[in-house]
Amino acid sequence: MAEHREETLFFQTLRRALGHPPNAARPAGDLFPAEPSAEERRLLALVSGRSEQEREEFVSRLAAAARPLHLEVQALEDLAAARDAVLRLVAEKSPEWGGEKQLVAWSHPLIESLGLAEPLARQGIPLHLTRPVDSALDAAAADEERRRQRSRIAASFIGITAADFCLAETATVVLRNRPGEPRSVALLPSIHVALVPRSRILADMKELFALLRWEERFRTEGLSNYLSFISGPSKTADIEATMVHGAHGPREMVVFLVPG
Amino acid sequence: MSAIRIRTERYVEEARRGIADPVLRRALSGLQERFGRGTAEAYRRLPEGPGLRQTAHAIREKAIAHLDILLERLARRIRENGGEVFFAATAEEAVGYCAGIARRLGVKLAVKGKSMVTEEIALNPALAAHGVEVVETDLGEYIIQLAGETPSHIIAPAIHKTRNEIADLFAQHLGIPRTTDPPRLTHAARRALREKFLAADMGISGVNLACAETGHISTVSNEGNIRMATTLPRVHVAFMGMERIVARLDEYEIILRLLCRGASVQDIGTYVSFIGGPRRPGESDGPEEFHLVVVDNGRSRMLADPRFREMLCCIRCAACLNVCPVYGRIGGHAYGFAYSGPVGAVVTPLLTGIRRGRDLCLGETLCGACKDACSMDIDLPRMLLELRAILAEGDPGWGVEPSGGLERQAWKLWEGLVSRPALYERALQAGAVLQRLLPRTPAGWIRRLPPPFSGWTKSRDFPPVAAEPFRRRFAKRRKEADRG
Amino acid sequence: MDTVTLFVPCLMDAFRPEAAEAVVAVFEGLGYAVHCPAEQTCCGQPAFNAGYRNEARTAARRFLRLFGDAEAICCPSGSCVAMVRHHVPALFDGEPDWRALAVRTAARTFEFTEYLVDVLGRDDLGASFPGRVTYHDSCHLLRGLGIREQPRRLLRRVRGLELVEMKNSDCCCGFGGAFSVKYPDISTALVADKVEWIRESGAEAVVGADLGCLLHIEGALRRKGLGVRALHIAQVLAGGR
Numbered sequence: 011m012a013e014h015r016e017e018t019l020f021f022q023t024l025r026r027a028l029g030h031p032p033n034a035a036r037p038a039g040d041l042f043p044a045e046p047s048a049e050e051r052r053l054l055a056l057v058s059g060r061s062e063q064e065r066e067e068f069v070s071r072l073a074a075a076a077r078p079l080h081l082e083v084q085a086l087e088d089l090a091a092a093r094d095a096v097l098r099l100v101a102e103k104s105p106e107w108g109g110e111k112q113l114v115a116w117s118h119p120l121i122e123s124l125g126l127a128e129p130l131a132r133q134g135i136p137l138h139l140t141r142p143v144d145s146a147l148d149a150a151a152a153d154e155e156r157r158r159q160r161s162r163i164a165a166s167f168i169g170i171t172a173a174d175f176c177l178a179e180t181a182t183v184v185l186r187n188r189p190g191e192p193r194s195v196a197l198l199p200s201i202h203v204a205l206v207p208r209s210r211i212l213a214d215m216k217e218l219f220a221l222l223r224w225e226e227r228f229r230t231e232g233l234s235n236y237l238s239f240i241s242g243p244s245k246t247a248d249i250e251a252t253m254v255h256g257a258h259g260p261r262e263m264v265v266f267l268v269p270g
Numbered sequence: 271m272s273a274i275r276i277r278t279e280r281y282v283e284e285a286r287r288g289i290a291d292p293v294l295r296r297a298l299s300g301l302q303e304r305f306g307r308g309t310a311e312a313y314r315r316l317p318e319g320p321g322l323r324q325t326a327h328a329i330r331e332k333a334i335a336h337l338d339i340l341l342e343r344l345a346r347r348i349r350e351n352g353g354e355v356f357f358a359a360t361a362e363e364a365v366g367y368c369a370g371i372a373r374r375l376g377v378k379l380a381v382k383g384k385s386m387v388t389e390e391i392a393l394n395p396a397l398a399a400h401g402v403e404v405v406e407t408d409l410g411e412y413i414i415q416l417a418g419e420t421p422s423h424i425i426a427p428a429i430h431k432t433r434n435e436i437a438d439l440f441a442q443h444l445g446i447p448r449t450t451d452p453p454r455l456t457h458a459a460r461r462a463l464r465e466k467f468l469a470a471d472m473g474i475s476g477v478n479l480a481c482a483e484t485g486h487i488s489t490v491s492n493e494g495n496i497r498m499a500t501t502l503p504r505v506h507v508a509f510m511g512m513e514r515i516v517a518r519l520d521e522y523e524i525i526l527r528l529l530c531r532g533a534s535v536q537d538i539g540t541y542v543s544f545i546g547g548p549r550r551p552g553e554s555d556g557p558e559e560f561h562l563v564v565v566d567n568g569r570s571r572m573l574a575d576p577r578f579r580e581m582l583c584c585i586r587c588a589a590c591l592n593v594c595p596v597y598g599r600i601g602g603h604a605y606g607f608a609y610s611g612p613v614g615a616v617v618t619p620l621l622t623g624i625r626r627g628r629d630l631c632l633g634e635t636l637c638g639a640c641k642d643a644c645s646m647d648i649d650l651p652r653m654l655l656e657l658r659a660i661l662a663e664g665d666p667g668w669g670v671e672p673s674g675g676l677e678r679q680a681w682k683l684w685e686g687l688v689s690r691p692a693l694y695e696r697a698l699q700a701g702a703v704l705q706r707l708l709p710r711t712p713a714g715w716i717r718r719l720p721p722p723f724s725g726w727t728k729s730r731d732f733p734p735v736a737a738e739p740f741r742r743r744f745a746k747r748r749k750e751a752d753r754g
Numbered sequence: 755m756d757t758v759t760l761f762v763p764c765l766m767d768a769f770r771p772e773a774a775e776a777v778v779a780v781f782e783g784l785g786y787a788v789h790c791p792a793e794q795t796c797c798g799q800p801a802f803n804a805g806y807r808n809e810a811r812t813a814a815r816r817f818l819r820l821f822g823d824a825e826a827i828c829c830p831s832g833s834c835v836a837m838v839r840h841h842v843p844a845l846f847d848g849e850p851d852w853r854a855l856a857v858r859t860a861a862r863t864f865e866f867t868e869y870l871v872d873v874l875g876r877d878d879l880g881a882s883f884p885g886r887v888t889y890h891d892s893c894h895l896l897r898g899l900g901i902r903e904q905p906r907r908l909l910r911r912v913r914g915l916e917l918v919e920m921k922n923s924d925c926c927c928g929f930g931g932a933f934s935v936k937y938p939d940i941s942t943a944l945v946a947d948k949v950e951w952i953r954e955s956g957a958e959a960v961v962g963a964d965l966g967c968l969l970h971i972e973g974a975l976r977r978k979g980l981g982v983r984a985l986h987i988a989q990v991l992a993g994g995r
Contacts (some may be wrong), residue, residue, distance in 0.1 A: 011471070016356075016357060016358075016359065016363065017357045018356035019359065020358075020359055020564075021338055021341075021342070021357075021567065023359065023566070024337055024338040024570060024573070025338050027570045027571075027573040027574035028335065028337070028338065028573065028574075035338075035339075035342060036336075036338060036339050038339050038343065040345070040481070041336060041339060041340070041482075041517045041518075042375050042483045042517065042518065043518075047520065049520070050520060075537075077305060078751070084476035107461075116398070122693045128519045136599075140271075140554055141554075142552040142553070142554070143552050143553065143554050144552075144553075145551055151691070155554070156554050156555065158554065159554045159555070160502075160554075163555075165467060179537070180537050180538040182538060186399070187550075187553065187556070188553075189550065189551070189552030189553050189554070190552070190554075191558070192553065192554045192555040193497070193555060193556065194501055194502065194555045197494065197497055197498060197501060213740050214524070215523050215527070215538075216431040216523055218518070219519045219520055219522075219523050220280070220520070222519070223484075223520075224517055233484055233486055233544050233546060234483060234546070235351055235543035235545070235546040235547045235548075235549070235550055235556075236501075236543065236544065236546070236556060237486070237543070238497070238541070238542075238543050238544075239538065239541065239542035239543070240540070240541060241539070241540050241541075243417035243540075244492065244493050244538050244540060244541070245492050245493070245540060246409045246410075246492060246493045247426075247454060248408070248409040248413065248426060248427075248428050249413075249428075249431075249433055249436055249452040249455055249456065250297070250432065250433050250452065251297070251300060251304075251426070252303065254452050254454040255456070256456070256497040256541060257456060257459075257460060257492070257493035257494060257495065258356055258407065258460060258463060258464070258493050258494040258498050259493065259494025259495075259497060259498070259540075259541065260494070261509075266308060276906050282937065282939070285937070285939060285940055286939045288941065289939055289943045351886055361956035367841055372818040411902075494799070496834070555892055565946055573780055594930070595925055595926045596940055596944070599940060599943040599944060599947075600940060600943075628935075632933070632936065632937070633930060633933070633936075633937045633940060634930070634933070634946070635893070635929065635930030635933050635941075636803065636930060637897070637928050637930070638893055638894075638897035638898060639893075639897065639924075639925075639926070641897070642897055652788075655802070655803070655805070655841075657805075658803070658804060658805030658893065659805040659806075659807050660805070661805050662804060662805030662806045662807070663805065663806070663807060677804075678806075681804065681806040681809045682809065684800070684801060684809065685801070685806075685808075685809040685812050687795070688764075688795040688796045688812070688813045688816065689795075689812055689813075689816060690893070691793045691794070694795050698768055701768075713976070715976055722935070723935050724938065725935045725937075725938030726938060726973070727933075727975065728938055728942070729849055729938065729942040729945075729946075729974070729977060730942070730945070730970070730973035730974045730976075730977050731972075731973045731976040731977050732771070732973055733769045733969045733972070733973065734769075735768050735769060735876070736768060736770070736771045737771060738770035738771065738777065739767045739768050739771055740762050740766060740767045740774040741762065741790065741792055741794070743775065744774075744775075744778070744790050744792075745792050
């Protein structure tokens with residue numbers, strides 16, 4: 011295969027450049043350890059031993075980190091408060107691109123337990139839930155379903171997601187990728203609402219990576235095939251170094267901290 | 271090679287133009303003031319302190335030393351996840367692979383995130399020749415694409431453009447009422463590009479850094495354009511300089527923190543995405559196909575040379591541009607290729623021709639600000655000195671003949687003089703006498719030196735050689751002291 | 755009596771001998787005998803920077819032969835000392851004896867302000883120099899050798915001297931050796947900014963520890979007709995004697 015030969019040559023060139031026999035693939039040795047390092051062990055113990063109170067202290071760190079990023083953080087005591095906060099947003103904000111108000115949200119137990127469907131339905135505001143694409147569908151039907159979902163997502167002015175984790179130090183919301191949890195919900199709508207269960211607040215990226223690599227609960231899924239770090243609404247300073255919020259991604263972002 | 275524009279021979283001329291441009295001066299001065307100082311402060315505030323850069327250097331050095339192993343692992347992981355990996359030895363192969371995908375899928379429109387390696391291989395014109403409309407989506411790149419220009423800074427490609435120029439461009443190309451207000455201009459681009467994102471058949475991105483262990487490539491942006499371009503179109507092609515990789519996730523974390531501080535004085539970019547392959551069954555968005563193109567294009571030559579291997583540690587954060595006094599005056603276009611500033615001064619000659627890029631190697635003061643600012647603690651001045659040695663003494667491995675002619679003879683003459691102190695002194699005496707023939711100021715400084723030294727006196731007076739150099743005075747003193 | 759061996763930078767020898775005399779005066783004022791090998795010429799830096807390493811090696815060998823035995827070598831130039839410390843040993847990779855000598859000699863070579871403050875432990879030399887002065891951090895001294903505070907400490911102890919910091923004192927002046935002649939437009943752009951920052955500081959004199967920078971800056975100051983003096987720090991520290 012032509013491709014195969016190119017690849018063989020490529021690696022031969024590399025090995026030769028590094029002063030190794032060109033034809034033999036080198037063993038990985040200890041480049042990819044099978045056990046966590048001492049530092050990673052320390053981090054894992056730190057996270058698992060953390061009390062709820064300690065995690066609460068992260069909330070103010072999170073809020074402080076979020077402020078300069080134009081990221082709004084609301085700490086809510088229960089899901090009803092979260093539901094009301096969403097409804098307030100719906101009432102206060104207008105669709106950026108005109109048209110009627112529509113929302114899109116992940117198919118996620120946390121979001122479904124908010125109970126948004128009814129109050130929105132009463133206002134005549136559609137709430138689209140992004141369900142996984144049914145594997146029974148043939149290719150054409152699946153494509154059609156994806157197109158439908160996308161156009162609903164693009165037409166929605168608020169997109170609601172949950173979050174796998176939240177990093178207090180950098181006010182970063184971490185989303186892994188799963189069927190029923192499309193990335194574009196956090197991308198196409200003008201406003202992104204992320205529901206973060208308090209138990210998922212971590213200090214920083216170091217802790218997150220240690221968990222994703224080694225922790226029983228998380229290591230199988232690992233990073234997933236698309237891991238997103240989102241630290242605020244989109245922005246740019248490409249025009250005469252003037253900061254503008256709302257480049258291509260959402261121009262507003264709100265994090266709701268909820269119990270759980 | 272024909273589409274790739276290399277203009278390194280125009281360094282002096284373009285530098286002159288940059289220096290004479292007050293808009294550029296103001297823009298770069300502001301950038302360097304904010305980012306140059308800001309990055310140094312950001313390194314100081316790291317929990318590990320600025321010493322983290324040395325740690326990062328070791329991580330990158332180790333990765334480079336095991337590049338074959340890391341790339342093999344990365345490719346295996348991505349392929350296990352349904353992605354494709356293509357190893358391109360040359361720019362042509364890389365571009366050809368992407369064009370092949372475009373042809374196969376009938377791609378008409380591609381949206382693109384900022385990627386220096388795609389500039390390096392001249393991807394855009396090649397795809398355009400295959401009938402693909404390529405739209406740059408990073409706002410700065412979008413602006414210069416509309417203007418038909420090349421980027422002048424790695425992170426802020428349109429730094430040299432004023433809001434008035436951008437207002438004109440947008441009024442002309444986007445048909446909006448003319449405005450110089452950055453929020454309104456940004457919104458116009460946001461609207462125009464949103465349509466492109468939704469309509470595009472292909473998304474193209476670079477790779478900031480790959481993690482071999484987990485099999486992911488990552489991209490960093492503040493605008494969200496890379497996420498859009500790598501989520502919405504049905505195929506995503508990511509281009510990666512082959513050296514942009516680390517072994518492990520915990521090592522990756524360190525590099526990412528330094529990248530964001532070096533590039534834009536941030537603790538983290540707004541959007542960091544880790545991509546391990548195409549969408550999975552059941553997912554309703556994300557590309558059907560994911561292709562990673564790993565590009566050599568001359569890097570293996572750098573890898574093979576122990577003098578220049580260190581340059582492969584670079585993660586293209588552009589912290590060096592933000593402190594370089596030369597770059598700050600001449601601007602990015604003077605460097606004549608994708609890479610400008612101190613990184614360009616080393617990488618461009620190595621990738622495009624050392625003799626051809628001689629002005630990039632020699633046209634620096636070696637002030638060392640770049641080394642201090644480098645997020646990976648790379649010794650750029652050392653490599654510039656090595657390049658200068660290659661230019662002077664030649665190097666068959668790099669295809670450079672030793673320099674001949676007047677300059678070599680001048681240094682041979684100098685060598686002879688410094689080896690013979692009596693002759694050296696006589697030369698100084700001769701200088702002290704002959705300089706009286708030159709036009710001088712009332713204070714005795716020289717107004718005009720003859721070529722090849724006349725460059726100095728175009729704008730500066732030149733000091734006179736002392737009638738009696740120090741060593742003679744000191745020797746006289748010693749003799750008098752001995753006598754007395 | 756303690757002795758210090760003086761390595762005179764070639765630029766200082768040829769263009770500003772009074773600065774070298776000031777160095778001698780400072781040491782003699784401290785009770786040191788100054789030994790200055792008459793046969794010295796150059797450490798090789800100009801050739802090295804231009805890429806002519808063979809020629810640089812010739813000069814470096816001469817330097818090592820002449821200074822190799824000295825107990826303490828003092829050189830009033832950041833760029834020469836950086837050359838001796840960072841580059842001369844590597845010039846002899848593959849010649850172990852020369853390399854060993856180069857390493858030993860480098861360990862005993864000090865820049866002028868570094869020697870006074872760090873080795874001799876002095877900052878008050880009894881000098882006086884009335885006037886407002888600003889200090890230029892030359893690149894090799896600051897970034898190559900890490901010397902920033904020592905010159906300032908010395909200047910602050912000079913009676914009558916008012917030290918003002920200029921904007922971007924650590925920014926390159928654009929000399930860069932042959933660069934100043936081969937790339938005059940860029941060099942001029944850099945020194946023009948430096949001159950502007952000096953002017954803004956209101957100083958009557960700019961002081962530095964590297965003569966290359968000082969001659970370059972002075973050349974620009976004079977062409978502009980600005981009456982600001984450019985002095986090597988030794989000239990200030992020898993003042994008032």
